[in-house]
Amino acid sequence: SSYAQVMEEMWDKGTGLKEHPNVGWFKDAKFGLFIHWGLYSKLAGKWNGKNYYGSGEWIMNQAKIPAAEYAKVASTFNPVNFNADEWAQLASDAGIKYLVITAKHHEGFAMFDSKASDFNIVKATPYGKDPMKALATATAKKNIRFGFYYSQFVDWHEPNGGRNSWDFDESKKNYASYYSQKAIPQLKELLTNYGPLGIVWFDLPGGLTKEETQKLVDSLHALQPQSLFSSRVGQGLGDYKDFGDSEIPDAPVKGAWESIYTHNDSWGYIEHDLNFKSPAAIIQLLAKVASKGGNLMLNVGPDGNGRIPYHSVKYLRETGKWLKKNGEAIYGTTYGFIPQQPWGVTTAKPGKLFLHVFSRPGNGKLLVPGFSNAVKAVYALGNRQSVSWKKAGNDLELQLPAFAQDAPNTVFVVEYTGAQP
Ligand code: JFZ
CATH class of the missing domain: 2.60.40.1180 (Golgi alpha-mannosidase II)
Incomplete structure (x- = not known):
């Protein structure tokens, strides 16, 4: 059978998701920037003099840091070098069309102004400002779609949140109360206070039935119907498909989808991780993903002072130079x-x-x-x-x-x- 036939068979698998009416911009975008930034960025892969490797944003789990002790990191978090316009300028120079940043990762810390929990950057840090507000404005000025990553289930800070078993007894947890008191109110804040969001990037589902997940999705979509929700909201729901980390499907896949890769080996900043992909590797990766019909969302991990690592800045700008000349072969293409x-x-x-x-x-x-x-x-x-x-x-x-x-x-x-x- 011909390649076209084989592909047609593979295509039938598709993403299995219902097509959202607003996926057009997403399918054309091809290149997104993912940013993991939180208290873990300040720890930079080190706790009590010990170095951890792998995923910097998982250090609380790796070192089994008690929630109360981890929370103290907030009192030293002061990213004075953060500059939203510089980040948006970098994204623009790199040829990025959308940017998704961690509003709250598994550590449970809100990097935005939140009435639903005091464990947030405005209330609990010397910085005292909302960097997400600044980024929403800066990206809009550059015509870059803006989105939030939000860890809806895993929350190691909360006694009733998912997956912290070193502090809290999993069998005694009341996930429903965690959802109603923190996750849902915070998601509503994000969908209300930052203008139109291109994307809400959910991650690692849990604690909800299919019906409850559908209710969650519907209540959030009611706030911003045009916003696209990632498939990691769980239960086969979501508006576009996210593959596993660093995964590209073997054959072209129908529908809106994204591959996610991180620039070095970690999502969150690790000081001793300098294994950055070269501009050539990024450029080829972008083309490979586009050749299967998808988007590449590439992650960078700014440090605790709010600086994007030197090599990420440099290599992203070089990627952008290539895209300036060759973008016609990437943006708006199909497999x-x-x-x-x-x-x-x-x-x-x-x-x-x-x-x-x-x-x-x-x-x-x-x-x-x-x-x-x-x-x-x-x-x-x-x-x-x-x-x-x-x-x-x-x-x-x-x-x-x-x-x-x-x-x-x-x-x-x-x-x-x-x-x-
Ligand atoms: C999750 C997070 O745990 C991780 O810290 C990071 O934010 C990453 C982008 O997402 O990790 C996952 C989630 C899903 C898969 C793999 C890692 N998966 O489906 O293969």
Whole structure:
């Protein structure tokens, strides 16, 4: 069976989610910025002189820090270097179209002004301001859609919240009271006080039946019907699909979806984690995810002073430079109808197939197998230089110019006639 048939079968699996009427912008966006920022950023992977590795935002769990002791970190949290306009400018320079930041992670600390819980950045820290308000304004100015991550079930600070068994007896917990007293009121604050949200990014569901989850989703959507909720709200609900961390589906997937990756090895800031993905790796990752029809949301972890790590700033800006020249082959594209090849991947728009060449064949002969449409023109996207080509049966063969030698991703455009295969 042909690739198109195989793909059609895979496609039937789709995301399994109902299509939200407002997913259009999301499907076109392709590149999002994820930000994990909280009290754990201040700890930076260290507790009582011991270094922890993996996920910095999990340190409370890793070190089994008592909730009362962990809460004291707030009294030293003072991110005076935080500058919302700088973050929005960086996102804009990087070619980012949406930004999702942790309003509350598993640690239970609200990085926003909250009446529902005093354990928040305005009330409990010397900083005393609401950085989320500033970010909502700064991103809007740059036309970047804004969204909140909110850990709706896991809350290690609350006696009735999910998953802290080192302080609180799980069997005695009343999840319903946690939801009604903290999670739901805070989600309502987020959906009321920060203008229109592109996304509410839920994570790690629990403690609710399918009916209760549906009720939660409906009551929140009533506040902002246009906002998209991530599939990690649980119970098969949500407006778009999030794959597992650092996961790309094998074949193109129908519907709105996102792959999430973090820039180094951790989501939250860890001082001794310098394993940052290079600009070339990010650029290729973005193309790979787009070639399957999805978005890449790449995470950075600012430190406790409010600074985004040096390498994240630098590499994101370099990614943005590539996107400035080659964005046509990423934004607004659909999956590539030629599957992954030894040389790279493909994306598509009506009448155009984009070849993302990661590694140039030694002799410059690039094979596009199974391309049966009539070709109108082939050219390099960067400088519009035309490329010689010939048809060999159903295959298309290009003779690549020498300049494609060492770029992380040199894009060629094949313009063709007829329906998309
Ligand atoms: C969750 C969080 O626990 C983690 O701290 C981080 O915020 C990450 C983005 O999300 O971790 C998960 C959640 C779901 C999966 C894997 C890790 N999953 O579905 O594979």
